[in-house]
Amino acid sequence: MNRNTFVPVNEPLLKGNEEKYLLECIRTGWISSEGPFIKQFEEQLAARVGRKYGVAVSNGSVALDASVAALGIGAGDEVILPAFTIISCAAAIVRSGAVPVVVDCDPVTWNMDVAQVEARITPRTKAIMVVHIFGLPVDMKPMLALAHRYGLKVIEDAAEMHGQTYAGKPCGSFGDISTFSFYPNKHITTGEGGMIMTDDPALAEKCRSLRNLCFKPEQRFVHDELGWNFRMTNMQAALGVAQLEQLDKFVQIKRRMGARYTSLLAGIPGIQLPLPRTDFADNIYWVYGLVLADSVPFDAKEAMTRLAKLGIGTRPYFWPMHEQPVFRKMGLFAGESYPVAERIARRGFYVPSGLALTDGQMEQVAEAMRKVFQ
Structure with a gap:
């Protein structure tokens, strides 16, 4: 490409x-x-x-x-x-x-x-x-x-x-x-x-x-x-x-990026966007993460594959600790289940989120997202 x-x-x-x-x-x-x-x-x-x-x-x-x-x-x-x-x-x-x-x-x-x-x-x-x-x-x-x-x-x-x-x-x-x-x-x-x-x-x-x-x-x-x-x-x-020396500027860039993505991606069906704030903090958007609704007929892995074909880099979410093969082989977490972690690991991913990301690139991401999900 x-x-x-x-x-x-x-x-x-x-x-x-x-x-x-x-x-x-x-x-x-x-x-x-x-x-x-x-x-x-x-x-x-x-x-x-x-x-x-x-x-x-x-x-x-x-x-x-x-x-x-x-x-x-x-x-x-x-x-x-x-x-x-x-x-x-x-x-x-x-x-x-x-x-x-x-x-x-x-x-x-x-x-x-x-x-x-x-x-x-x-x-x-x-x-x-x-x-x-x-x-x-x-x-x-x-x-x-x-x-x-x-x-x-x-x-x-x-x-x-x-x-x-x-x-x-x-x-x-x-x-x-x-x-x-x-x-x-x-x-x-x-x-x-x-x-x-x-x-x-x-x-x-x-x-x-x-x-x-x-x-x-x-x-x-x-x-x-x-x-x-x-x-x-x-x-x-x-x-x-x-x-x-530039950290305050970087934080501003990230928050502006988060707000821009939220605006661009609003209205695309079947996608949970990041929470903008809680009672104790505004989101700093280290990455801009998404979680697919259960109504979406494919998982995050498939969504990432489709976005890659449209020129968009993505990364999956963390895989839960209790499902890691290396720990299972050690006898850890036997029979344990944590449904929220399991779900977002399979249905979550994040889109381009680096500090050098441009408005044009964010618009390109949003356009690809609309093609994949609409």
């Missing part, structure tokens, strides 16, 4: 100081994880989110691994999380030796159903992993109250929430520890990359050690514990600093 007619599902916007800062890395020779942009990115994002400490890592998935390890979660523990999320969340729990316990999601916001969490708490529950999905945050007030009542740790996965707030407070500022991802489809990208956030100095120091192979401070190459090489490079951090 002609590249000029195809609308990719994501294209980042790199029109700020990205090139300038990358060239600075090259000119100075600071291209590894030792360079000055690392600390700058950590401090600036922590200040933006309202956290005391930021620990830059190589991606959002390992941010979860390190967070789980830093909290001392391990064999015999249980961690509650949404059934509808990326596998990185459950994988971090499983790798630690703990057991993932999932709850279904809300059919309108697609976030974990907070009302279902308390029933899943047992004496073995150690933490709740809260994952904000697609553009709207989880309702944190009752979640934090529940965690406090039962003495549970809270891991907040804010990977998709750059610039979003809950009741006026930045996402990523809640709970004991929080994580971000900087994959190319995020509001801030470093190509690959992630960040751990906390207000606890001991947790921050533990995460710094874990990301750097747990070298003993007084004797390099001597290790009392096993860590990982989860380090971010100075070049990635340079991109992050440049992107962070």
